[in-house]
Amino acid sequence: MNRKIGKIRDVAKETGLSIATISRVMNGAKNVSPATQERVLDACRKLDYLPNPAARALSTNKSRTIAAIIPTIEHSVFAKYVAAIEQTLSERGYSLVLAISNGKEDLELAAARKLLGMGAEAFILSGSVHSPELTGLFARRSVPCVYTSIWEPHSAVPTIGYDNFMLASDAVAFLANKGHRNIAAIHGPLNDSDRTRARRSGAGAAADAAGTGGIALRFFETSLDVAGGKAAIREALDVFGTCTAALCFSDVLALGVYFGLSEIGVKIPEEFSVMGFDNLDWSGTVVPSLTTINLPAREMGVNVASQLTAFLESGETVVPTELAGHIIERDSVARIE
Amino acid sequence: MNRKIGKIRDVAKETGLSIATISRVMNGAKNVSPATQERVLDACRKLDYLPNPAARALSTNKSRTIAAIIPTIEHSVFAKYVAAIEQTLSERGYSLVLAISNGKEDLELAAARKLLGMGAEAFILSGSVHSPELTGLFARRSVPCVYTSIWEPHSAVPTIGYDNFMLASDAVAFLANKGHRNIAAIHGPLNDSDRTRARRSGAGAAADAAGTGGIALRFFETSLDVAGGKAAIREALDVFGTCTAALCFSDVLALGVYFGLSEIGVKIPEEFSVMGFDNLDWSGTVVPSLTTINLPAREMGVNVASQLTAFLESGETVVPTELAGHIIERDSVARIE
DNA sequence: CTGTTAGCGCATTCAG
DNA sequence: CTGAATGCGCTAACAG
Numbered sequence: 074m075n076r077k078i079g080k081i082r083d084v085a086k087e088t089g090l091s092i093a094t095i096s097r098v099m100n101g102a103k104n105v106s107p108a109t110q111e112r113v114l115d116a117c118r119k120l121d122y123l124p125n126p127a128a129r130a131l132s133t134n135k136s137r138t139i140a141a142i143i144p145t146i147e148h149s150v151f152a153k154y155v156a157a158i159e160q161t162l163s164e165r166g167y168s169l170v171l172a173i174s175n176g177k178e179d180l181e182l183a184a185a186r187k188l189l190g191m192g193a194e195a196f197i198l199s200g201s202v203h204s205p206e207l208t209g210l211f212a213r214r215s216v217p218c219v220y221t222s223i224w225e226p227h228s229a230v231p232t233i234g235y236d237n238f239m240l241a242s243d244a245v246a247f248l249a250n251k252g253h254r255n256i257a258a259i260h261g262p263l264n265d266s267d268r269t270r271a272r273r274s275g276a277g278a279a280a281d282a283a284g285t286g287g288i289a290l291r292f293f294e295t296s297l298d299v300a301g302g303k304a305a306i307r308e309a310l311d312v313f314g315t316c317t318a319a320l321c322f323s324d325v326l327a328l329g330v331y332f333g334l335s336e337i338g339v340k341i342p343e344e345f346s347v348m349g350f351d352n353l354d355w356s357g358t359v360v361p362s363l364t365t366i367n368l369p370a371r372e373m374g375v376n377v378a379s380q381l382t383a384f385l386e387s388g389e390t391v392v393p394t395e396l397a398g399h400i401i402e403r404d405s406v407a408r409i410e
Numbered sequence: 411m412n413r414k415i416g417k418i419r420d421v422a423k424e425t426g427l428s429i430a431t432i433s434r435v436m437n438g439a440k441n442v443s444p445a446t447q448e449r450v451l452d453a454c455r456k457l458d459y460l461p462n463p464a465a466r467a468l469s470t471n472k473s474r475t476i477a478a479i480i481p482t483i484e485h486s487v488f489a490k491y492v493a494a495i496e497q498t499l500s501e502r503g504y505s506l507v508l509a510i511s512n513g514k515e516d517l518e519l520a521a522a523r524k525l526l527g528m529g530a531e532a533f534i535l536s537g538s539v540h541s542p543e544l545t546g547l548f549a550r551r552s553v554p555c556v557y558t559s560i561w562e563p564h565s566a567v568p569t570i571g572y573d574n575f576m577l578a579s580d581a582v583a584f585l586a587n588k589g590h591r592n593i594a595a596i597h598g599p600l601n602d603s604d605r606t607r608a609r610r611s612g613a614g615a616a617a618d619a620a621g622t623g624g625i626a627l628r629f630f631e632t633s634l635d636v637a638g639g640k641a642a643i644r645e646a647l648d649v650f651g652t653c654t655a656a657l658c659f660s661d662v663l664a665l666g667v668y669f670g671l672s673e674i675g676v677k678i679p680e681e682f683s684v685m686g687f688d689n690l691d692w693s694g695t696v697v698p699s700l701t702t703i704n705l706p707a708r709e710m711g712v713n714v715a716s717q718l719t720a721f722l723e724s725g726e727t728v729v730p731t732e733l734a735g736h737i738i739e740r741d742s743v744a745r746i747e
Numbered sequence: 748c749t750g751t752t753a754g755c756g757c758a759t760t761c762a763g
Numbered sequence: 764c765t766g767a768a769t770g771c772g773c774t775a776a777c778a779g
Binding site (some may be wrong): 093094097105130131134282 | 748749751752754755756757762
Binding site for chain 2 (some may be wrong): 325
């Protein structure tokens with residue numbers, strides 16, 4: 074019991090007003106005379122009073138806290154995304170509680186329970202695959218929730234994100250259009266990510282669409298980091314020597330491919346083409362600059378945060394939103410015959 | 411007012427017990443018969459009851475929430491650090507509220523106010539330079555707080571981290587020992603980071619210690635990203651053509667240097683040596699592998715989180731802790747004459 | 748424009 | 764081992 078910190082009554086006493094008035098100015102109610110308003114504000118500063126958040130939350134049934142559970146925050150587009158969420162939430166007077174699931178459903182569920190038990194008013198998840206208990210929990214308590222990094226218009230839960238299937242498909246088409254017929258697709262663990270699975274399906278579909286005698290596409294699963302990319306390209310070259318291009322489902326993997334290739338003296342793009350996914354901040358700086366797919370990480374963060382707060386504030390229903398991703402053509406993919 | 415969610419009274423009614431008993435089992439009190447305990451737990455599951463965090467916080471005056479304000483979460487060692495904090499806090503039943511300051515004192519202060527007003531029980535900051543209002547605020551309310559990423563044994567606020575001055579100094583000594591006499595030190599914005607300033611001082615001190623005719627060290631300030639590193643090495647080569655090595659105060663900058671050098675066909679380490687700082691996960695994978703300084707980001711996160719929760723739980727005072735960083739010698743630095 | 752009053756949901760004495 | 768009563772600090776009607 075910290076007796077040092079001022080409560081609303083102390084401010085009331087100090088100003089000779091009632092606690093109701095204090096509460097009013099703390100909440101920006103309009104029906105307070107400017108004079109008393111000033112008086113109250115002064116007293117607050119003097120006593121360095123801050124409303125007790127728990128009491129306020131108990132009264133209003135609102136915590137002004139939103140939870141995000143993300144697969145990882147390290148080496149990836151998620152960092153950018155989280156930063157955007159935090160900023161936007163912050164501007165609107167909300168806080169972000171963060172949990173990391175490592176892509177595991179059980180960890181995600183546990184985190185969600187904890188965060189709920191911590192007062193989170195809404196949840197931001199990644200992807201559309203979650204444990205049934207989780208979705209049940211949210212449904213029963215009618216906790217607003219949105220799935221991000223994906224675009225699934227028919228999902229029961231609103232999605233805000235990009236179409237991974239289509240984007241990967243576009244990437245393959247792009248490569249095909251440049252003359253590449255044998256493509257190694259390098260991706261992270263399938264188990265942990267429905268986004269990766271969608272991208273894989275999309276790439277496969279595009280390859281199939283090219284018809285017989287069309288595109289040979291082989292997949293290489295690896296760890297989602299630079300070392301993974303490096304190992305994968307080595308393997309790809311080994312077992313799929315005819316491939317002329319690598320499509321990496323993350324720029325991080327592409328960076329690994331760069332170094333794997335550099336190590337064995339293969340020149341990009343003259344001898345081998347590389348394409349990424351994410352458009353991380355350094356992708357235009359590497360040499361050669363990386364042709365990749367821009368994912369609207371920042372917009373996505375801003376969008377979810379805005380919509381969720383708007384819903385919480387005024388009940389505006391969250392509208393599923395597709396954010397465009399697009400190919401950024403730079404120098405790492407060559408046209409070949 | 412969500413009338414769907416169960417309150418403690420509903421559970422009491424359901425089990426025919428009193429709310430006090432329910433409260434007891436929810437809090438793991440020992441003085442409850444195993445039988446009733448079971449009964450209560452069943453009812454909780456059935457009604458899918460979760461204690462209201464605000465009410466609980468109001469009663470106990472504890473929110474089980476810890477705030478971290480970090481300069482950035484993108485492209486850097488901070489992501490790893492934050493992940494470690496989150497995991498550790500999570501294991502101990504605490505939540506992490508995150509705010510990003512971009513290294514600006516005013517943003518940091520604003521964030522702190524918000525987080526305090528949100529119920530954060532303790533704060534994790536980076537570096538030792540903070541606005542006086544901030545420190546005053548914490549002091550008056552006696553909010554536990556620790557400074558991280560630095561080591562300053564005499565600081566009034568406990569620090570948990572590494573000695574940036576010493577580490578940078580060691581790095582210069584290491585390079586000098588390899589025969590380098592003209593070194594370009596590349597770093598991010600000085601204004602935003604006392605860690606950077608400490609590293610700069612340390613590097614300078616080491617150079618001076620080498621005495622007259624010793625080390626020529628020139629500093630290049632740039633943006634803290636890959637592009638910044640690339641631009642800086644170009645400038646360094648331009649105005650300090652005699653330098654034979656670049657000491658980068660972040661691996662991210664070193665990566666930029668790699669590409670800047672690659673672009674103009676300068677070979678590492680044969681023609682130019684590069685040293686980093688951070689030991690990011692990819693630093694051993696790049697080609698050539700990067701000689702850098704390992705910063706104990708993960709340990710630091712675990713340490714702060716553990717100590718802070720221990721303090722909140724049982725009042726164990728936070729003990730300032732120096733975490734060792736050390737040089738990881740790999741292939742990017744050559745010995746020269 | 749300002750004051751009074753009644754809970755918000757739970758932890759916690761204190762009895763029994 | 765269990766129940767009844769009190770109050771945490773604040774917001775939100777409702778009065779005036």
